[in-house]
Amino acid sequence: MVSLLFCALLLGGLQVESAPSADEILFLPGLTKQPMFHQYSGYLNVSESKYLHYWFVESQVDPSTSPVVLWLNGGPGCSSLYGLLTEHGPFLIQPDGSSLEYNPYSWNMVANVLYLESPAGVGFSYSDDKNYVTNDTEVALNNYLALKEFFRLFPEYSKNDFFITGESYGGVYVLTLAEIVIEDSSINLKGIAVGNGLTSYESNQNSLIYFAYYHGLLGVRLWSNLQTFCCLKGQCSFYGNPNVNCTERVTEATNIVYNLGLNIYNLYAPCSGGTLGRYEEDQTVIHHSGIPFPKLPAHIQGGEKPLHPVKTQKKMWLELPCINSTASRIFLNNPYVRNALNIPPEAPEWGMFSSEVFEHYGRIVTDMTKQYLKLLSALTYRILVYNGDVDMACNFLGNQWFVDALQQKLQVNRRAWLYNDGNSEQIGGFVKEFSNIAFLTVRGAGHMVPTDNPRAALTMFTRFLKKQPF
Structure with a gap:
């Protein structure tokens, strides 16, 4: 931990006073009208040769007081920009691959959201040596260093409430990162949320x-x-x-x-x-x-070897089963879009899922109990584990068992939770609340909850951030 913090101090040696103007997105192709909020896209250096791409969207309410939320898609090898463009970002990609529509249920309605493409080799993130062999431990460290670099570049947000969130294999990313962040008092961590995550x-x-x-x-x-x-x-x-x-x-x-x-x-x-x-x-x-x-x-x-080695592919990215990311891929590889996002020529072609990262990834952590209990023992962090209830990749029942097995004090018995669908109150799913952790289902949603039920997802997310009853 001492050497880890020393690395962070080295990266944070140069101080800046406000957001980097060179990273601001001044004009985003595909929109009929440019947004009123600020947004930034650039790179967070986690070493002299490794660059993690980020896209940061400021809150549409009051950025100075809104929490900062880090979002991590899973995989390992999936890009968080897919979460931005198809789940809960301020704009949703349209089937033509060239136009964007504003998302009325964007999570930046209530928070400043940082989308990080991690690890290197995913999306627009890359390393000079093109060595994409990595594992859970190294990714957690690099995500932490990226976070420190973000707050160095955006010091005005360093005191805001901060939450780490993610999806799928992000269930590993979120917890292993949080395990490091809780040792750093300069980061104002308030809680974590994991959607359809891998817990065990x-x-x-x-x-x-x-x-x-x-x-x-x-x-x-x-x-x-x-x-x-x-x-x-x-x-x-x-x-x-x-x-x-x-x-x-x-x-x-x-x-x-x-x-x-x-x-x-x-x-x-x-x-x-x-x-x-x-x-x-x-x-x-x-x-x-x-x-x-x-x-x-x-x-x-x-240990360090990937659990599921895959055959060598000629291309660096693949589609996922039953998922069509063509529109996102066309949009993000458009030269005008790359230029707007400040993507340099040496950065790779964007793909939703990196076969290179997946093939060389070492999965070390196979059960997240230790990490959850460590956070819960602090008695200060708010934790939400949520699942769309028709997902088979990381199903709700397994995560329900996992949360129950943590043996935390029950606060609220399992009950239905409600949201407004625009016409009336509807059952969003079911929730069971313990001391500092809740398990919640979203009825009829799959692996990507905000895609399948955006209204319910935003309601859940808002209540989580504001510490309101679900």
Whole structure:
């Protein structure tokens, strides 16, 4: 920790007084009218040769008093700009790939939002040596150094309330970063929020089998065999079970979930690009969210090695199964847009998902219990774990089990929470609140909650930031 803070001090040696004018986005193509709020795009140097791209949008209310929120998409290898353009950013990309529409449910309605493309090799982020071998520990450190550099460049925000948020494998990024940030009193951390996050490989895999059966994906014969070979005295283990018969049935079940052609990010949404052909093309990245194959748990002990190595690809980016990022890719690779975002010529072509990063990523942390308990023990941070309830990549049931297993003091029994859909009060989902942590579901939403139910997502986010009852 001493050496880590020393690095941060070196990077923060030069002081500035206000936001860097060279990074300001003065004109963003695709908009019929330019925004009234300020926005910035540039690079945060985390070493002499490694540059993480950021896009910072100021709050549409009062930037000086609004909290600062860091957003991290997951992967590993997914760009946070996809979250900006399709989930909760101030503008949403349109199907033509050239026009933007204002998002009335943008999270910068209530906060200053920092979208960080991490690690290097993701999106517009890069390193001079093009070495994109990394792991959970190094990414946490680099994200921290990027954060320190951000507050050096934007000192006017250094005293604002600060929150770390993310999605999917961002569940690892958020917690490992927070574990470092809580040791730095200069950062005014108030809480974290994780959406459809990876919290535990074991919980995710065990719960997925239940999710699949009770959503009508598994037949009675298969379910009966799973009960016979994977369960003992009412306790089922579908993850790393040494029984070969169990492993075979779990493989059969997960093949239905992943390989049949269902949209794993939203069970009830169509699969962009169709089913069979699409899945043959994208087989290498189908487990990008950190879901282990049934036969691979023993490989977790490999430490620095990626859990799921993928075959070499000619291109540096891939599409995710059932997700069409074509419009975002066309827009962000437009030369006029790159110029507006202050992207230098040496920066890579933008893609939603970096196969280079994914292929060389070392997954070290497989259960986030230690990190959550460390934050909870401080008794000062507000934590929200939320899930769209029809996601199969990181399903709600596994995260519900995970939060319950933290054994925190129950404050509010599980209940429905409400939001206004523009006409009337509707049930947004269900919430269970403990001391300093809440688990919340968003009804009918998948992996990308703000995409599927933007009104409910903004309501949830606002209440979280303002410490209001959900």
